[in-house]
Amino acid sequence: MSPVTLSPTSVERIVYHVYDISCLPQFNTPGCGKHVCSPATPCKVARELLAPLSALRLVASSWNTAVQNFRQAMRETFFSRVEDGYYPHPWHINTRVRKAVLLARYRVFRTIQTEAGSRGVYVAYDFGGSAGCAGACEVVVKAWVAASDFECQREVAAYRALGTCPGVPAPRVAGALHDPLCDVHALVLPKLGPTLEDLRALLPDKRFDTRMVLTVAIQMIDRYRNIHARGLVHSGIKPGNICLAPPGSADAPSMLYAIDFGFSSALDANAPLPSAHRIDAVGNRRFMSVFAHHGISQSQRDDLESLAYLLSYLFHARLPWDSDGTAGARSHSRPPPAKQQQQPHVWRVKIATPAAVLFRDMDACFHEFWRDVKGLAYAEVPDYDGMRARFSACLMALEEGKAPISWWDIWKEVGGGR
Template identity: 75%
Template sequence: MTLATLPLKSVERIVHHVYVDCLLGFNASDCSQHFCSPAVPCKQALDFLAPFLSLRLVASCWNTAVNNFQQTTREDFFSRVEDGYYPHPWHINTRVRKAVLLSRYRVFRTIHTEAGNRGVYFAYDFGGLTGCAAAREVVVKAWVSSSDFECQREVAAYRTLGGADPCPGVPTPEIASARHDPFCDVHALVLPKLGPTLEDLREMLPHKRLDERMVLTVAIQMIERYGNIHARGLVHSGVKPGNICLAPRGSTDEPTMLYAIDFGFSSALDVNSSLPSPHRIDAVGNRRFMSVFAHHGISQSQRDDLESLAYLLSYLFHARLPWDSPSGQSPRPRPRSMSPQTATAQQQQPHVWRVKIATPAAVLFRDMDACFHEFWRDVKALAYAEVPDYGKMRQRFAARLKAIDEGKAPFGWWDIWEQSI
């Protein structure tokens, strides 16, 4: 009996056996998991399947059976990854799991998703010569539409910061731009996986706060980072603990190296103007850390990133900011004699920007060294689009760090992380 005389169902069962039983059994000792798919096998799987796939050239029924198998999602071929139920086919989480992304990336965990049309994910990259056996983890940022303003800004920012002379402390994308995947119908940008964020580290520490030595290191690193980013004509507008990462474990970067990520709110510096744009811009960024100008829709410049950095340093040291609402505090009950309108007016919280303006440096940097007060004074004295003296700002923090570092063991973020877990 030949393939041509067998019923199609019988041929499909043989194809299933070749793809699943034989392939996984063959690789049991070398690769216990596969992240690829029947439609997009990894290099290791393709080498094993090559003799069987060559039959497609001489047997039409075999070719039909293989096509049918590849077009059907085979969960028994995939390794088991994050369990998640995404009932809506339009949702970004559903889309990135429909197929292998860009023919080499398998999404396995959601980091963050927003409104169902954009998300950030961990994925396995099995596109190397060793295939799934040595799949490495990467970060995938995906958008439903390429016209999404965050997609456009992110791609433009990495294009500006990368190239032949990449900006230190900014990840370099695995691919040059956001690429469209026709099977998942998303636009994806692939970035290297870095270490934990400062928010992850903060959550691991006692009292959820960093000590002075750590905060000074953050200040030195981020002033240097923003000096390089601003020199390339870009404003980050994304300061928050979750957007600052440790260098990857085992990398050649110095132990105190920090990376700035997430440029979805970034904007270009207008180097030809010393005045803000006459047009109001959309207020973007994290309200806790964004500058006062950003609250009012005023175009951003170097001073805005540094103002946000000052808020970040205060937050990391104190674990809260003066404009944070007291946790767990509920509104007081309204007396019967008080009208609903009066009660609403009394219970309404003041605008965050009003509290920011009214908060003096003595409150913002209470119990912190004078170098933080001096940094705040210099930042507030900057004119719009004025180039700060980054070297002077860094040196002030470096001098303080040297003074308290004397006689202590060398500082390293990963050492602190391992001691905290």
């Protein structure tokens, strides 16, 4: 009997068929196909099924050619399938992170935020476990084109300093690792629950009630106590940077996480005065402290001042200095549009706004908190216990006979996740 000769096209079909049958029926993610890995970087299950075919490459040139052609053909399929609408320029980070599987196990499938084409935040599948794609879980990937990006350096340094700080997500990889195929530096974090801004947007009147604001105040004082104790100033508070605990986690239902340390800075507890050199004024202009607007080095009091602005915003759904164009501002150093040049600077409105306006219709404990914060000297250690105790006493009086706040229950009540 004469040997059977297979054409390269036939071999490609066999390779494709083996890869296709390795898809597990219990894993069926809408819009992503059965597998989230790629032929060039297969998951554990696909790799084991493809191993015999890969071995044939060593003894049969037709198999070697077929596998190479298969991977090349599937690369474009993989790229277009995962991205509904990608940025067309190859230099843009949105295009780069979808060029291949990041760090051999993370497949990006949704963009959370991208900026200037050089940095971005994404959601990805992690298929690196023993179950392969069947056990893939979602993670958050922060990526930068250049390792010298100041946000990349600050973020990596912050997570190293924070370690296992309660209420702060612990990175899944050490630092921002470089992926040579995508040519980006990636920091992988666990995927948390929705943000306070997501929750606020679903509330009927777009604002939190007093119990909810008090719970945020207590939680964030705890977060900042731990962050400051590790020698770090957050400088990044806003509703979009506070997340609910991951669904199904062992954390308390009222647990909140602080994220985004790209604007953080080291806290010099031994310095009696701010630095004589002006620092870059970066951050969200709505919530940054007055001193931050002027480039004065930050300390504990600045984080707590920003927290006070956040509490006022959550209760009133706006701040006294809000106007068109300030809501999405990210950096004070970025000039506003020409039509806004006649508006007063945000820091001037902040200085001129009394506590009676900032905390209008709010409990007296918020006024007392503001008084204590504004009385802090540079790098002075705040009385976290005293601040927290006042908020706790007010919350206990309001919760008499009621169950404590559960963020996930509120999220479900307002239709989150539908």
